[in-house]
Amino acid sequence: MAEILKNRQLQLVVMALSFLMVFLPYFLNIPALNTASTKLITITAIVTAFTVALAVIAQFRRGMNIINRRSRGWYFKVYMLVTLVLMLLFSLMGRESGPYHWVMYSVVNPLSSVNYGILAFYMASTCARAFRARNTKAMLLLLSGFIVLLYQAPLTGAFFPGIEPVALYLGDTFGFAAGRMFLISVTVGAIVFGVRVIMGNEPSVLGLGGEE
């Protein structure tokens, strides 16, 4: 049975059929296909949930393996597994209140916010390195960046009212156009990628290397 399930052709057939079951109802007005598509999406959601559960178990086993081998940093794995089990138990007591809620809202979220806040300094150091007027293009970029930065700063509108329309113009025309261009290019790339996947030319989908 395992050998049949590992058959690459079978995997590709299942993938192609699943794709068609979701792709076609979006464009074609066939009620039976719509129902089948909705059911398939529900099944996928359930299977994904089970896959996450399986992945957690696999992670647990991997962690235990590292601890048993006393590999480098094994004590971090002990910490990870203990917190994993504790959070699982806490979540069973309820997620809206109690210890799970406390850990998430008093420990995890503030720590994540701190990390997010540090991002400002990373952005500042990147900008300091990148925004140098080496040539005309860089000069224009620097100028645009400066105008948008001033617009975003508090009280700029009060002291320099002329900045706002220029900054909005830059964002609404150049920024918006670049965003649309990015979207079009990514969408076309994704469709071509999808076709290659269905044709079996993207082995990474099946967990294989490059040129198998």
Add this chain to the structure above:
Amino acid sequence: MADILFSIPGIINGRILGFILNITIAALVYYYISTKKQVYIRRVPGLDAIEEAVGRSAEMGKPVVCSFGIGGLTYWTLAGLRILSHVARLSAKTGSRLIVPTGGGDQSLIVRPVAEEIVRTAYILEGAEDQYNPDDLPFLSGQQYAYVGGYIGIMQRTRPGSVIMTGSHASDAMNIAETSNAVGAITITSGSYISNVAALACASDYILIGEEAPAAGAYLSEDPAQRASIRVQDLFKWLAIAMVVIGIAANSIGNDLILRLLST
């Protein structure tokens, strides 16, 4: 939304053009792959630089760090996995240590075993299975910022020669790219959404923009037929540019033909 230009029975109005374009793209990709047509495709500096980056790491005796994003099995992740496969083979060939930080989201737990299998296969294909170390694919956390903390820690401790960050990264991308730059690694990244692209372009040595990352599988393939499929992307980008230019011109003179066509 403007009135539609035409309708086809059985196809939902407003989605006809999308359906036709999808079918056309699929047919063209099939045509290019099956006829093994030799076509010119432009170079992608970000993908070309991977070999140089891994080679530099090997010369310096430093590790290579490569990640495939924090998302589930989306096309960004799959493209990242394809690049990971290439990097793993290059690392195995050059004897560089490859570190693959994994995690960052609940869905990333599903991707991890796939990545593990890809790296292991790459080492086997290069005859270097003994070099493969599963501990070099650490699962850092299911939380985005805990993952970033772990990732940055790895870079600070191991001082890699190159960092290749692909797949879907969100705000964490800047922390990783900037730290990579600070430790002196060659930084190759891919921006999976527009807000990231500008920042990553400043922080990285090379960046994959737009469809360049999803095209990596075909681009890195030795097979010219696979590479030819990239041509379809370029053709459709030209079509999009033409539609935009004609649409602006037509709309400016009061003709809504393109608008109606796009609404079809």
